[in-house]
Amino acid sequence: MTKSTAMTEAQAEILERLIEAMETDIALPVRVGPKAFGSSMPDYIHTPAENFAREREDISEGGNWKKEMEKAERKRTERRAKCTRERIKRMDEAFDWIRRFIFDEEARQVLLAYVEVKARGWDWSRYISNRNRRNPQKTAWVKRTVQRWIVRSLQIIEQHVRQTATLWAA
Numbered sequence: 001m002t003k004s005t006a007m008t009e010a011q012a013e014i015l016e017r018l019i020e021a022m023e024t025d026i027a028l029p030v031r032v033g034p035k036a037f038g039s040s041m042p043d044y045i046h047t048p049a050e051n052f053a054r055e056r057e058d059i060s061e062g063g064n065w066k067k068e069m070e071k072a073e074r075k076r077t078e079r080r081a082k083c084t085r086e087r088i089k090r091m092d093e094a095f096d097w098i099r100r101f102i103f104d105e106e107a108r109q110v111l112l113a114y115v116e117v118k119a120r121g122w123d124w125s126r127y128i129s130n131r132n133r134r135n136p137q138k139t140a141w142v143k144r145t146v147q148r149w150i151v152r153s154l155q156i157i158e159q160h161v162r163q164t165a166t167l168w169a170a
Helices: 009-027 048-060 064-082 085-101 105-120 124-134 143-163
Strands: none
Touching: 009 064, 009 085, 009 105, 009 143, 048 064, 085 105, 085 143, 105 124, 105 143, 124 143
């Protein structure tokens, strides 16, 4: 954000809650039902002897299989940590602020896009230029204007949260 669109501490906290909510939403399972491709059978469970033999073979070949397995396990663990009952409850509350308080559809889209970009660790300027280039039929987003919309949306949410005396856990 630029100096002209500085946020208050409460607005920064609201933005952090929205980013956390988007991270939780991204971590949730995408679909329920059969897989789009591949086998729908559960993974084969290997015996300890098979795992030992596979690890020995992998070590002799450079250790890529074990690295990939550890990376996949870390991702599963992170995903489970982001999908706790408390985080899902906080996600619902934060997204409800947008639904209840931001009535302008384009401002709502901008705020959600900004939150998603920040949650995924993407570059906001690049996202805007790609969006404008890919959707020439839509109204172009100008960075300075959408930054004002974001701050204004956060101000509206802050105002309503203060009016309803809603407190959130940090």
